[in-house]
Amino acid sequence: MKRLIVTSLLAALSCAALAAPSLAGHRNRGGQGGGGHVDCAPPAWVGPAAICAPAAPAAPQYTTVQVTRYQPQVVTQNVQEVVTTLVPKTETYTYTVQVPVVKQVQQTQTVYQTVQKEVAHQVTVHVPVTKNVQQTQTVYQQVQKEVAEQVTVHVPVTENVQQTQTVYKTVQRKVTVPVTTFVSSVVPRKVLQTSYQCVPQTVTNHVPVCSTVQVPSVDCCGHCSYTCQKVVTMQPVTSTVMQRVPVTTEVTVNEVVHQPQTQNVEQVVSEVVPTQQQVTVPVTRLQAQQQTVKRIVCQVVPVQQQVTVPVTELQAQQQTVKQIVSQVVPVQQPVTVNVCTYETRQQTGTRTVMVPTQQTVTRQVQVCTMVPVVTTETVPVGGGSNCGYGHSSSGYAHGSCCH
Secondary structure: OHHHHHHHHHHHHHHHHHHHHHHHHHHHHHOOOOOOOOOOOOOOOOOHHHHOOOOOOOOOEEEEEEEEEEEEEEEEEEEEEEEEEEEEEEEEEEEEEEEEEEEEEEEEEEEEEEEEEEEEEEEEEEEEEEEEEEEEEEEEEEEEEEEEEEEEEEEEEEEEEEEEEEEEEEEEEEEEEEEEEEEEEEEEEEEEEEEEEEEEEEEEEEEEEEEEEEEEEEOOOOOEEEEEEEEEEEEEEEEEEEEEEEEEEEEEEEEEEEEEEEEEEEEEEEEEEEEEEEEEEEEEEEEEEEEEEEEEEEEEEEEEEEEEEEEEEEEEEEEEEEEEEEEEEEEEEEEEEEEEEEEEEEEEEEEEEEEEEEEEEEEEEEEEEEEEEEEEEEEEEOOOOOOOOOOOHHHOOOOOOOO
């Protein structure tokens, strides 16, 4: 963009320089003598065909110019700045303290004491008085009497009755029964037996191991410090493991074989056989009979009788009673009391205060500046036709004669 602007300015300046001589020639030919009027009328010796004939284009011209460009560049500079720091300072100051002071002061104190005295007063007392009074009471007595009643009684009556009974008798007889028995015999037989043997084998496993390492860290002020952190790493560990390997061998074992054998055996079998027989059985029945029965009945009979009852009554009587009454009496007595007061005292102490102090510190900062860079470049210079009679068309401000 800068290069385009510079090129446009140079072209405009070149056009102005070329137009100045042609303007001066026209003023002289017009006879106005520098009056500022440009006479665009053609001279008399120029024909009509020569006025509007097109001029040959001028060859391009180039010139060498120096172009200044600016490019950013980071430069380290020393900058002085004022830094405020706190400096401890010891100073002496005076402060006020309240010191307690205990003094003994005589005061009059009122003490309340309890005093007892005997007071006589009249009271009404209810005294119990017992008297014998004749009263009629109803007493209930039990009286027994004999009563005859008709009751129904069931009397057992026994009779002999003929009955047919089934009696089961046991009868024994001999029966031939086939019995199967097993005869044992030992037969040698070869079998495959598997046994296990322990074979050692080396195995490598990776186990986690926790260790503490120091890790550097930098804070916001640029101070480097080390912190301890726990790191878990996997480390190989070799161990010996016993593995059981099966081994098959052929062995001879004695096998017991049971062979069945059938034999006919005579056995005595007991059978129960039912038998019918006549028996005489005594049968007892209950027969209802009416009987007259006498029984003793108890009755409760009310009986009136005179009794002497002691009756107690309360009689009111006036009596003089002496009573001890306690009274609280105020008594004045002097006492010595410790009174604590505070006295103001001045004391001197030493304290450390932080005083702000300013100092100039030089530090390096990164500054971005624009640095000029000068380069030499070749640019074209603009030109135009003189319309056939010696001036440039680009130098006119109000047009040209060939318009």
